[in-house]
Amino acid sequence: MAKVVKPAKPLPAKKAVSPAAAKGIRARQIAASEPVATKKAVGRTKKPLAPERIAAIIDALAKTYPDAVCALHHSNAWELTVATILSAQCTDARVNMVTPALFHAYPTPKAMAHATPEELQPILSSLSFFRMKAKSLVGAAKVVTEEFGGQIPQTMDEMLRIPGAARKTSNVVLGSWYGIASGVVVDTHVLRLSRRLELTLNDDPVKVERDLMQIIPQTEWINFSHRLIHHGRQICEARKPKCVDCSLETVCNSSDKTWSTH
Structure with a gap:
């Protein structure tokens, strides 16, 4: 028995495309074929360090x-050191909200040196990494009291001996308080x-x-x-x-x- 083949359906007639639409389609086709780098050129300065x-x-x-000037509130080099240590991964505005109570409770390096990190933690609890920072502050207070007579030193090498005071803190204190351009x-x-x-x-x-x-x-x-x-x-x-x-x-x-x- 012969197989009956159904006639193919005629293709739908193409819709007429206006010249403006055709131009837009062509533009999108060209853009899609371009390398990514040419779509958005990355600007570079020829001599950036000139x-x-x-x-x-x-x-x-x-x-x-x-x-x-430095946005951290302070009235002496010790307070600036403390505030800068606290500012790690935290905004200056947030630090400025915490330090008044902290400096009222522990106004000097000697006073803070006699505290424990656990005693500082409630005051610092709104800051990031407050437990670690409380430990650093007590350690810093002890070093400043015992090794530097309660005074913040004025050299980078000495500043780096203070717990929590890396180069950023040291540069802030030396530059903002002492006017020493160490870095x-x-x-x-x-x-x-x-x-x-x-x-x-x-x-x-x-x-x-x-x-x-x-x-x-x-x-x-x-x-x-x-x-x-x-x-x-x-x-x-x-x-x-x-x-x-x-x-x-x-x-x-x-x-x-x-x-x-x-």
């Missing part, structure tokens, strides 16, 4: 933040902005500090840190930088810019 560019960055920050403060803001501005390719704070010390004049180390930190807080945020309001926009070619004039 002296004139570094000078322009320093000058722009100085004009934008002429009065920038560049590298916190999360300085680290982020230094990479965005192509001042370093490193992501380790110690290496970033070393790189900055090589290109920033020593006379600018203290102010440069303060100003870059303020800029990071107010304008150059981590997730969505406010490039339209940025005084460094004309010298910045970061790939995550949200607005650009060049």
